[in-house]
Each structure stands twice: as structure tokens, then as C-alpha cells.
Amino acid sequence: MADHPKVTGYNELGKLNIHAYLEESKVNGPGIRALVFTQGCHHGCKNCQNPETWDLGKIGELISPDDLAKKILSNNNHEGVTYSGGEPFLQAKGLAEVSKIIREEKGLTTVCYSGYMYEELTGKNPPPCADFLLEQIDLLIDGRYVDSLKTNEFGAGLYRGSSNQKLWWLKPDFAKAQKNFDANKCEIHIKPNGEIIFTGFGGPTFN
Ligand code: SF4
Numbered sequence: 001m002a003d004h005p006k007v008t009g010y011n012e013l014g015k016l017n018i019h020a021y022l023e024e025s026k027v028n029g030p031g032i033r034a035l036v037f038t039q040g041c042h043h044g045c046k047n048c049q050n051p052e053t054w055d056l057g058k059i060g061e062l063i064s065p066d067d068l069a070k071k072i073l074s075n076n077n078h079e080g081v082t083y084s085g086g087e088p089f090l091q092a093k094g095l096a097e098v099s100k101i102i103r104e105e106k107g108l109t110t111v112c113y114s115g116y117m118y119e120e121l122t123g124k125n126p127p128p129c130a131d132f133l134l135e136q137i138d139l140l141i142d143g144r145y146v147d148s149l150k151t152n153e154f155g156a157g158l159y160r161g162s163s164n165q166k167l168w169w170l171k172p173d174f175a176k177a178q179k180n181f182d183a184n185k186c187e188i189h190i191k192p193n194g195e196i197i198f199t200g201f202g203g204p205t206f207n
Pocket residue numbers: 041042043044045048049050051053085086087114115116143144145
């Protein structure tokens with residue numbers, strides 16, 4: 001049976017533990033999206049792009065689902081949110097709440113990365129409340145990152161780090177509306193405190 005660890009500070013009835021929040025990313029799903037990196041991941045993929053998010057005992061920022069939803073909604077350019085890791089499904093209920101609020105308020109969509117495969121999320125021993133979050137997701141990109149399968153190919157590698165990962169268009173309307181894809185790209189964000197964050201996919205020197 002798979003083990004689903006707990007993220008320190010995360011409470012299904014209270015706060016989310018977030019590693020980082022970025023405004024207006026264009027490389028982690030269709031359109032302009034808020035990007036939320038959750039804290040904590042136990043999958044241990046070799047050459048993971050975000051190893052600083054792994055620590056399950058570290059507190060990044062503790063924020064309530066209501067407040068995170070407000071933050072996302074406060075930028076009118078946002079077409080949705082993308083959850084990345086860390087492992088978002090270790091904080092499934094809280095993130096589901098955020099997605100529900102932003103969809104109800106402004107029709108914003110949810111893209112979610114997970115190291116779990118869809119079959120694990122819907123199988124006999126999913127992480128707690130995985131079904132709540134799956135209900136809210138428009139596009140799921142699933143599976144561990146496999147370094148030997150890293151791909152930058154157009155189409156085949158779109159929004160993915162490695163070719164074993166799959167895109168699950170869980171809401172047909174979202175799939176229909178997103179016909180114009182560009183090749184994988186990466187971005188560099190410089191936060192007000194000077195912190196530099198790389199995100200996205202592809203590029204020969206981007207690991
Ligand atoms: S699931 Fe994602 S965050 Fe976790 S180790 Fe793998 S690549 Fe890194």
C-alpha cells in the first residue's frame with residue numbers, strides 16, 4: 001500500500017503550506033495563470049527541477065484557501081491557476097477549495113501537476129481527498145519526472161518534463177477552448193525580494 005505523508009502545517013480545515021506563489025505565468029498550462037508551488041514532495045524523482053520543495057517538515061507560507069483564492073482573483077489577467085510541486089495532492093482538500101472559489105467567482109480554471117499517476121489518484125489507496133481536487137481540475141499532468149525520458153519535442157512534450165507524463169483533459173470544455181498550443185518554454189521570475197525562480201519546460205540548458 002502506498003504511503004501518503006503529511007505536510008507540516010497543512011490542515012484540511014485550515015491552512016495550506018505553500019512554497020512559492022507567482023503571478024502571470026504563461027508556461028505551465030494554457031493562458032496566463034497564477035502559479036502555486038506547494039511545499040512537500042515524497043516522490044524523489046532524479047534531477048527534479050524543484051528539489052527545494054521536497055521538505056515535508058518545512059513551513060513555506062501558511063495561507064488559508066480563502067486568502068489564496070483572493071490573491072489569484074485580485075489579478076484580472078489570470079485565466080486560472082496552476083498547482084505545481086511539491087506534490088499538490090498532499091494538500092488536496094485545501095487546493096480543491098481554492099479552485100472551487102475561483103471558478104464560482106470568475107470562471108477561472110485549474111491545471112494541476114502531480115507525481116502520482118491518474119490511476120493512483122483514482123485507485124484503491126489515493127491520497128486523502130484526492131477526489132475533491134480531481135473534481136475541480138480542468139487539466140491534470142500526471143506521473144513522476146523520469147530524467148531519461150526528458151523531452152522537449154513539440155506536442156509530445158507539451159507542458160511535460162518527461163514523455164511518460166500524460167495530459168488528462170478532465171473537463172471537455174476546457175480542452176475544446178485550448179486549441180492553440182505553443183512549444184514548451186521556460187520563464188525566469190524575479191520576485192520583489194530579489195528571489196529568482198525558474199519555471200517551465202524545455203531548453204537545452206534548462207534542467
Ligand atoms: S513529483 Fe515533481 S516535485 Fe516531486 S520529486 Fe518528482 S519532479 Fe520533483
